[in-house]
Amino acid sequence: MATFDLNDDSVVVIIGTGAGGGVLANELAQKGVKVVALEAGGRYLPADYVNDEWDSFAQLAWLDTRTTSGDWRVARDFSGLPAWIVKAVGGTTTHWAGASIRFQDHEWKALSTYGAVDGANLLDWPIDGAEMAPWYDKAEAKLGVTRTGDRPGLPGSNNYKVFEKGAKALGYKDVHTGRMAINSVEADGRMACHQTGFCFQGCKWGAKWSTAYTDIPAGEATGNLEVRDRSHVARILHNDAGKVTGVEYFDAQGNLQLQKARIVAVAGNSFESPRLLLNSASSLFPDGLANSSGMVGKNYMRHTTGSVYAIFDKPVRMWRGTTMAGIVQDEARHDPSRGFVGGYELETLSLGLPFMAAFLNPGGWGRGFTTALDHYENMAGLWIVGEDMPQLGNGVTLSDAKDQHGLPVANVHFDDHPNDIAMRNHAYKQGIAMYEAVGATRAFPTPPYPSTHNLGTNRMSERPEDGVVNKWGQSHDIANLFVSDGSQFTTGGAENPTLTIVALAIRQADHIAGEMSRGMI
């Protein structure tokens, strides 16, 4: 494992080691580029993961202060927890369920395809499906995505079987156990899925891909990557010429350190990345780094989500097996005759009893609530994930509140767009109809959880005035400053985002290494 000097200004500093940062770190290290990855959280491996919802939450979740505003229910029910994401080496890839699907071609061009939508700040990505196809191939191979290449699908669990039967009864055709970054057979030195459940709590078998035990150790093995855990970056520094020169971070002991850098890549998830750029404001960049467009922190998207749980007269035992291996893709198309633009996916989902109590109907009480839980054993569940509209007013600003280091925290503001509401209601109706078709006696349209997909707050744009980064994730304003996580997303598509984050990171590594060797950055 490499160690680099704080004064070594030839290194690439990557902030965050999740889907974007962890992959970028390994890909650069494999190409011989020296990397220091700074990660605010600690290091946990499969042996450390706890198969208990609240204990795991306490171990892995980002619990530093955040604040919320806006009309979303999360601001009322979970005001300090706008997102359910991870603070650990591996980032939210420890929590994620593994659903790995590509954007549809038209989703790269939302503005051209949907036309302008009132109140939405739609824009086309400066890249398209053809350009991304080879990078998706690489990403699918890296993650070992089932039903891509020659990798078989996962077997269907009880929850899936109910879901599939309901979907087919409604006439849905594109129904299967998902394209999952979960080994259906042993591969890459990782075991096959044992159907233990608790995919959200970290996979104790290592069957599910996570940078924590794939890309990070692979990068470290090259001797080109140093990961410093419990290192919270406070500020990105720059010189008078407007180039970034390094970062200040609080180390594990709480001491402020300065790591010099040739290039800085920000990958702290869609709340922390813009927060860091805003907290790095200087006299040269009074509105924050890379913010000449004013778009840092704007256009926050969280996918249009929601869940449907349904009760049957017989047991389902949905908690047994993979958390999310099941999908209906028929509604993912763009078909404005449904009353909204864009589309959505339906995916199987189960929560354990403790989380079901917290999330089924937050704030709910009395028999209407408890008789639902009484039949927990007979419950099946699905999750809605659809394209939501980027809006200028939704996003991350600096709050008056401070964190343990005295740094202003992120306030996350979100109002639903009418398109989001129309889509969610359509999806609730379809989800309920699916379960009723298999004999559900009662169904629950459950509101969105604290966000798991956080996108768009440093968006990619062709023109510098429309967004923060260019088609390589390179900031329009500062050539040696990159954004490498989900905050680059111009629009969200209907698909779970991580495969796209990973494909972009692999592509970005290629670009950065090329530009470095050409002496451009």
Add this chain to the structure above:
Amino acid sequence: MKVERTGLTRRALLGRAVAAGAMAVTGAGFIAAPDAAWAMEVSVISPAQMVSLMQMARDIYPHDQVPDRFYAVAVKGYDAADKKALIEAGIAELDAAAKAQGHADYVSIGWEEDRVKVLQAVEKSVFFQTIRAGLVTGLYNQKDIWPIFGYEGESFSQGGYIDHGFDDIDWL
């Protein structure tokens, strides 16, 4: 002071006896059942206040198949010096709301529906919201309660559900 069938104040005992009418259907009322496994020592708040809290816990998250002792565990943390003021004021507020609806106090109301109306009157208060939010983990995160709901929890120790029924549904 001990809160158990013999340790209650007369007033609380009477109140409890009435309230237990609604709970008796569970077969778990600790007054009527001589073998009740439930007993709790309170040192900061009064036994009557603890009884009110327990009744409130059951009225907020009523599960007739769940014995009292789980509700007791869920609220016993309120018997603490830093919670005393909140609990005293909260129960006084609850009893005042009960009086306003024509009852002697909250705990002596016989029907759950009537107690729920009183709870609805105080639903917005910090007291109610604190108790309710605390119960979400205090009640449902007790591992011993999970089997009552059929939930099996972790399976890693037995090699996952792969050979333990992950796809055994037989009624579809």
